[in-house]
Amino acid sequence: MLTGTRPAAPVVTRDRRRRRRTVVALLATLAVLAPVAWFWAASLPAGSWSVAEMGVPDGGGGPVGHAAHDMAMPGRSVDTLRLPADVPVDVQVTLVARADGSGYTLNGQRPGPEIRAVAGQVVAVRLVNADVARGITLHWHGMDVPNGDDGVAGVTQDAVLPGGEFVYRFRADQVGSYWYHSHQVADEQVRGGLFGSLVVVPPGGVGAEATALVHLFGGRRTVNGVPGDVAVPAAAGQTMRVRVTNTDDGPMRAWSGSPYRVLAVDGTDVHDPTPVSGAAVLVTAGGRADLEVTAPARVELGGAAVVVGGGGPPAPVPSGTVDLLRYGSPAPLGFDPGAPTRIFDYAIGRRPGFIGGVPGLYWTINGRMYPDIPMFTVAEGDVVRMRLSNSSGEVHPMHLHGHHAVVLARDGVPATGSPWWIDSLDVPDGATYDVAFVADNPGVWMDHCHNLTHPKQGLVAHLMYDGVTTPYRAGPDTPNDPE
Template sequence: MAEDAVVTRPLGRLLRWGSMVLVAALALVVTAAWFSSRLPDRYNVMSMGTVDLGRTVSSAAGGHAGHGSVGAIAPGAATAARETSVRSLVTDPSLRADVVVDLVATQGRVRLPDGGTVDGFALNGETPGPTITAVEGQLIEVRVRNDNVTEGMTLHWHGVDVPNAEDGVAGVTQDAILPGGRHVYRFVAQAGTYWYHSHQVSDPQVRGGLLGALVVAPSDGEQGSTVEAAAPPVDVIALSHTYGGKRTLNGLAGESRVAAPAGSTVRLRVINTDPGPMPVWVTGTAYKVVAVDGRDLNEPGVVEDRSILVTAGGRADLEVTIPRGGAVRLQVAGASLVVGDGPAPTPARAPAKEVELLSYGTPAPLGFNPAAATRSFDYVIGRRLGFLDGKPGMWWTINGQMYPDVPMFMVSEGDVVRMRVVNDSGEVHPMHLHGHHAVVLSRNGIRASGSPWWVDSLNVEDGESFDIAFVADNPGIWMDHCHNLRHAREGLVAHLAYAGVTSPFVIGGDVHNTPE
C-alpha cells in the first residue's frame, strides 16, 4: 500500500500539472483567436481578406487557383496599367439630368400609409419613400440630405448596374452622409423594376423603412408585354415590407386595392425588401412571369396554380389581364393587393408548387459564352464556432474562412466570370452581387433549359449549389453578400474587385462608416 501511495502521488501531481498546462494552452489559443478577430477602428476594405484570383483558363488545363494577401496586389494589380479610384467611376458630369429627385432622410416616429406609426426612418416623411420613375436612357439625379439620421445614411440602387462611385456603400464607394450632410447620385436609367435603400448600418435602417421603389420604363414605351392590348400595360407596384412584425404591400397591411379597367393588361411589379424569400401568387386569373430582377424573360408561358418565389432583395414582374366584371388578387403571406374594378376574388392559400425558373420560358442568346470563361471562383457558405470582432458565436464562413479573412474575388475588365455558389450553412441565403447581373447556368448540377434567367439577387437554400456567369464590364469594388442583412452584419460578405481599382474610403474612421 505504501509503494502504491508513493507512485500515485507523483502521478497525480503530473496529471494536475498536465491539466494546468492544457488549460493554459487552450486559454492562449482562445486569447489569440479573440485578439486576431478584432477589427481595427479604421481600415480600407482592400487591405482585408485574401486575394482570390480564381481558376483561369490555363489553370483549368492543369494550373492552380491563385491566392494571397490582398495587400500583395491591391490597391493596384500587376495586370493593371494604372490605378483608378472609385471616385472617378462616375456618370459623365457634363450630361444634364432628365429626372431630378430631392430626398430628405429622417429618423423618429414615422406614419405608415395605413395610418399606423412605427419608430424608424422616412424619406420626405414617407416610408416606403417616394417611388422614383424614369424612362430607359434618362439620366437620374437624386439629391439626398440627411436631416437627423444619427448614424449617417446612404442610398444604394439595388439591382441597377450603376457606375461604382454611385453604388452607395459606406466605406467602400463613399462616406456615410452624416446629419446635416448632402450627397448627389447620378446614373443612367436601365429598364426594369428596382429599389433603393440605405447601405450604412443597413440591417436596422432597411428594416426601419429607409427604402423606396425605382421603376424604369423601356424607352420605346412598351413594357415587355406578351399579351396584345389596345392600350399600354398598366403599372402596379407591390413593394413588400414588414413593419413591427406586420407585412405590408406599399405600406398597407391586410387587403388594399388599385383600380384597373376590365380587359386591361397590368404589370405587377413585386419587390421584396424583407430579409427572407417570399412566395407570391395570383388568384382570379392566370399570369406570366415577364421579368426577374429587372431583366425580361424570353417567351414566358402561362402560369396557373403556382407561386413565384421572390428572394430577399429580388423582384418579379407578373403580367395579368383584368377579367371582365372582376378583379385579380396578388397575394403574399399576410397581405394582398386587389387590382381591378370588379368584385375581388376570394383569398386563397399559397399553391403547393412554384414556377421553376430553371426551365421556364424559351432559350435565347446570352451575348457571351460562359464556356469560354477566363476566370472561375467558388463561393462556399458555411458556419462554425469562432470570434467575430472579438465576439464569440456561430458565424458564417466563406470558403472556410470567417470575416475579415474572406475572399477578395479579383477580376480584370472584360473577363468572362463563372462562379459556383454552394450553401452548406444550415440556412437559406439570398445572395446579392452589386454592379452586375449574372445568368444562372445550373442548380444542383441540373442545367438551365428555359429563358436566360438573369439575377442580381439569388435565393440559395441550404444544401443547394448554383453555377452562374457574367461579364466583368463594370469596373469597381463591389459587394457580394447575403441580403438577409443580419447575416451580412454577421460576416457573410465578400467583394468583387477589378484589378487596379482602389478606394480612398475606410470602414470605421471619423464618419463611422458601417456598410452592414
C-alpha cells in the same frame, strides 16, 4: 530509527504525483486556451480598415492584379468611376432622411417616394440627412450604376452624417423594376423604412402597371407601406403589370388564383413567358418579379394583396412553384459562359469562432471566416463563372452589386428555359447554383447575403477589379458601417 522514517516516502511520492497532474492539467488547459486566445485576439477589429486590403486574393485561375493587396500601386479610385459631371440631368430628386419614433422616413414617408425614369435618362438624387444619427447612404439595388454611385458606406463613399448631403448620378439604361435602400447600418435602417422603389420604363411606357413594394412593418406585411389589400383600378379584361419587390430578409411567395405570366425577374424580361396556373413565384429577398394579370384579379403576397379591378376572393397558397430554370424559351446570352476567363467557388458554411472579439456560430466562405474571406479579383472584360453552394443549414439570398448574372444550372441540372438573369438569388441549404456574368463594370463590389442580419455575421465578400482602389475605410474609428 529507520522504521520512523518509512512513512515519509509515500507522502513525497503522492506530492510529486499531485504536482505532476497539476502541471499536466495546466499544460492541457493552455494547449486548449492558447489557440482560442489567439483566434480571439486576431478577430479584434482594428480602428479602421480598407476592404481592398482584407481577405485572401482569389484570381479564379487568372492573374491577381496589384489592387487586391498593394495600395501603394497607382490605380483608379472608385471616386473616378462616376458619370461625368457635365452630363445633363433629366430626372432630379431630393430625398430628406429623418428618424422618428418608429423608424425612419424619406420625405416624410415610409417607404420613400418612388423614383421613375425613361430608359436613357440621367437621374440625379440629392440625399440630405436631417437627423439620422449614424449616417445614411443609398444603394441602387439591381441597377448597375457606376461604382462611385453604388452607395456602400466605407467602400464607395463615407456615410452621410446629420446635416450632410450626397448627390448620386447615373444613367437609367436598364428597363425594369429596381429599388433603393440604405447601405449604412443596413439591417436596422432598411427594416425601419429607409428604402423605396425605382422603376425604369421604355419610351412609350409598358401599359397599365402597379408597384407592390412588400415590407414587414411591426410584424405586419404591407404593400407600399399600407397593410392588407391595395386596390388598383382596372377595367374588366385589362392586363396589368404588377411589379413585386421583396424588401425583407427572407423569401416570399406571390401568386394569383387566375392565370398569370411572369414578365420579368430582377428587372430583366423573360423570353416567351407562358401562362401560370396553380403555382406561386418565389421572390428572393431583395429580388423582384413582374407579374401580368387580367382584371379582375388578385396578386396574393402572403398576408397582403394587390387587388386589380375589384379582384375576387383570396386564393389559397398553391402547392407548386414556378421553376424559373425551365420557364420561358431559350434566347442568346450575348457571351459564351462555356469559355470563362475565371472560375470561382463561393461555398457557404458555418462554424464556431470569433468576429470582432465576440464568440458565436458564424458563416464561412470557402471554409474561411470574416475577415479572412476570399477577395474575388477580375479584370475588365473577363467572362466569370461562379459556383454558389450552401451547407450552412439556412437559406441565403445572395446579391452581387453592379452586375447581373445568368443562372446556368441548379444542382448540376442545366437551365433550359428563358435566360434567368438575376442580381438576387436564393441558395437553399444543400443547393448548388452555377452562374456566369461578364465583368463589365469596374469597381469594388459587395457580393453578400441579403438577409441583412447575415453580413454582420460574416457572410460578405467582395469582387474587385484589377487596378481599382478605394480611399474609404470602415471600422469603429470611422462613421462607416455598411452592414
